[in-house]
Amino acid sequence: MSNASPAESRPVRARLVTAVVVVVASLVTVWRWDGPPPRAAEAPLGEFSSARAYATLARVLGESRPHPRGSVANREVRRRIELELQTLGLEPRVDRTSAWRGGRGAEVENVVVTIRGRYPTNDALVLVAHYDSVPTAPGASDDGAGVATLLEVARALVASPPLEHDVVVLFDDGEEAGLLGAQAFVVNAEESSRAGAVVNVEARGTHGPSLLFETKHLGWTGVRAIGALERPATSSLFSAVYERMPNDTDLTVFGEAGIPGYNFAFIRGASHYHRPSDDLEHLSRASLQHHGDNVLALTRELAGRPEPLAALRAGPRAVWFDLFACVTIAWPEPASFLFAFASTALLAAARRRRARGVDGWLVAAGAGWLLALALPSAAHLALAPAFVASLGAALSTVPHRLAAGVGAGLRLLACGLAAALLSEVGLGLRDAFLG
Ligand SMILES: [Zn+2]
Known part of the structure; x- marks a missing residue:
């Protein structure tokens, strides 16, 4: 007008x-x-570089074929994960155990390695990714991205001054067969009895932000630790929605054992999930970088604090969300x-x-x-x-x-x-x- x-x-x-x-x-x-810009292979050694992680993943996957639990291909992947860890000067152990869960049972081979902190009597932070794939996919994203993330995080931790707590890195087997590797670890591994908190890394697609989509047993103290993420993509609402979905990851097993936990995954490109196209070509380097930045920052925040990790349960429950993936806003419920x-x-x-x-x-x-x-x-x-x-x-x-x-x-x-x-x-x- x-x-x-x-x-x-x-x-x-x-x-x-x-x-x-x-x-x-x-x-x-x-x-x-869109995720952080992928960092080059020449990035400082204390940082996470998706270029290094991607190259590591290419070595670990080898011919990039499906490698379900119990297959020859899976044993080769496991062996190559051990080699990568040994190259870092670490001493991985393979736990061969039978696991039973929800009416399913099988033999699994978990790779477990500990990066020593300054105080061995402290409780330990456990980082988890599964190395088996489904029979129909090479599993570059699910959960090769998680495996490569933990290998690059381990490398960055080894190159940095020790943290206050031990960091136990678990590459578990048989997740796709019913969370059997995580079950075997929680029931049998010596490290599980001193696990104070757990961080699980997953994928249900090939790209998109690394979402902190689920948490377990976190009080106000545990939620405040999320503030360490530089590019948070998270909300307490995700957990509420996820809890009502039939999906499970290894974090479910740790949650049942009462261990506080954080769960990261990227979920865009879900049409490749559990398909032959879940290969290296489709995996986003930005998502890999985001996974790594998240896990490394949270690991340093949690394992770098002097108090017991059990304190993450302390305080009231919380409500939170990220504002434009820049900052996490949280308040006690x-x-x-x-x-x-x-x-x-x-x-x-x-x-x-x-x-x-x-x-x-x-x-x-x-x-x-x-x-x-x-x-x-x-x-x-x-x-x-x-x-x-x-x-x-x-x-x-x-x-x-x-x-x-x-x-x-x-x-x-x-x-x-x-x-x-x-x-x-x-x-x-x-x-x-x-x-
Ligand atoms: Zn998975």
Whole structure:
């Protein structure tokens, strides 16, 4: 409208600003979600380099063929993992044991190695990836990426000053056969009795961000450790969704044993999952770099602290999400009730004041932000596309097109929610400064 009064044009301006903020925030998120730039083979030795990890994986996989538990190819992969560890000056051990779980049983061969910390009496941090594949896939991503991540992390740890706790690295067998390797480790291995915490590394696709999609038995102390991640892609909501899904990883076994844990996976490119195309060519180097950055940072954060890892359980449960993969925002769960109460009261006050023509911008803005905190699901939807990605994985059993449609719908809903929240704040600021 060309003859709009200034008063009428202001809401339009506020909404325009809102739209720009939403678009910029989305672009920042998409950019951050592409994962970190892969680091070259010449990167400093204390850092994680996806170029080195990728080369290691190529050596470990050899001819890149399926290598399910019990196969000759799997024994060769296991042998090459041992060789890589020995080259680092470490002394890996192979545990050959029978494992039973959920009515399935078999012989498994786990590779276990310990990187000594300064205080051997401390409880140990256990890093886990499985080296067996399904019979239908060479398993470069599932879980070759996890194996290569742990080998490169081990190399970086060996090249750095020792941490406070021992770091036990477990390359387990028979995950695809029913979590048998993890079961064997938890029941039989000497290291499991002094495991204070566990980090599991997985893949359910070939690219995308390395999501911290599941945690076990973490109190406020354990959740605060997530702050060590440089490019966090995480939400307490993922765990809540994942717990209701039929999927399992090795972390399930450690969780049953009551050990606090963190679980990382990338899940984009799920059409290659358990297929012949889960090969080296399809594995994203950015995802590998993201896996490595996450695991190395969390390992140093956890095993570098003087207190027992059991302390990760301490404190109340927490709610958290990442903001644009830049920073993790967390608060103790009981505070959510406070946020909900405060924001409801503020919103009611703002409405009453507006009805009387009183300027309620501060109240409205405060209410908007507190509401964002009080409704973690709305904030997750609006600020973290990770939620959409994890829901996409949850929906992977339904036809692909339908899942994509639902994903797109949720994304639109998320943008709408973000726009609504921001426009409330924008309008409040407009009233304050222009009105
Ligand atoms: Zn797997």
